[in-house]
Amino acid sequence: MKYLHTMVRVHDLDASLRFYCEGLGLREVRRRDVPAGRFTLVFLAAAESPEAELELTYNWDSSEDYGSARNFGHLAFLVTDIYATCARLQAMGYTIHRPPRDGHMAFVRSPDLISMELLQDGALAPAEPWASMPNVGQW
Numbered sequence: 001m002k003y004l005h006t007m008v009r010v011h012d013l014d015a016s017l018r019f020y021c022e023g024l025g026l027r028e029v030r031r032r033d034v035p036a037g038r039f040t041l042v043f044l045a046a047a048e049s050p051e052a053e054l055e056l057t058y059n060w061d062s063s064e065d066y067g068s069a070r071n072f073g074h075l076a077f078l079v080t081d082i083y084a085t086c087a088r089l090q091a092m093g094y095t096i097h098r099p100p101r102d103g104h105m106a107f108v109r110s111p112d113l114i115s116m117e118l119l120q121d122g123a124l125a126p127a128e129p130w131a132s133m134p135n136v137g138q139w
Contacts, residue, residue, distance in 0.1 A: 005043065005053035006075065008114055009066050013040060013058040015111040020044050020054065023089045024077060024116070029053060046077065066112060074107070074115035082106055082120040083127060097139035099130045106130075107139035115139050 010016040020026045026044040033040045038060040043053045054075065079085045082100045089108050090096055097115075098107035103124035108116050 003052060005055045007055040007057055008072075008075075008110075008112065009057050009059065009062075009064075010110075010112050011058075011062070011066070012111060013042065013056065016056055016058075017042065018092070019089075019094065019110050020056070023092055023094065024085070026054065048078075072114065074117045076117040076119060078121050079118050080121055082118055082124060083130060085118055086130065095136055096133070097136050099133035099135070100124075101131050101133065102126055103130075109139065 017028070021028065021044065026046055029043045029045050029050070031040065031042045040058045040060070042056040042058070044056065045051075045053045082103065082105075086096050086100055086106050086108070094108050096106055096108050098105070100106040100118070100120070103126050104120045106118045108118065110116060
């Protein structure tokens with residue numbers, strides 16, 4: 001058996017691509033527009049693990065409430081510098097719900113409220129402003 005991908009539904013494809021590509025550093029691998037079904041599939045992957053993909057499903061006319069995504073759990077990404085990743089996401093307007101106070105783990109949510117766990121590759125010493133930041137909202 002081989003793991004292929006995880007699919008998440010998104011309401012705004014451009015906002016989601018900004019988050020996943022510009023914010024997290026994933027890259028678009030392929031895209032499939034299906035006019036007859038009125039949906040678009042966009043597959044993303046990290047350069048370090050191209051075999052594990054994230055499929056964004058955008059239903060063109062959907063106003064369905066996808067909920068808070070808390071029943072889903074989270075997606076986890078290993079990052080080379082958790083402080084730089086969180087700073088980039090924060091500068092882009094995203095809330096760091098669980099800051100990397102320990103230099104190891106943080107949580108942020110996508111525009112569609114999907115929790116992302118960011119894990120530091122290796123160890124970084126606790127650093128400000130992250131070390132004293134409180135948790136915010138749900139993650």
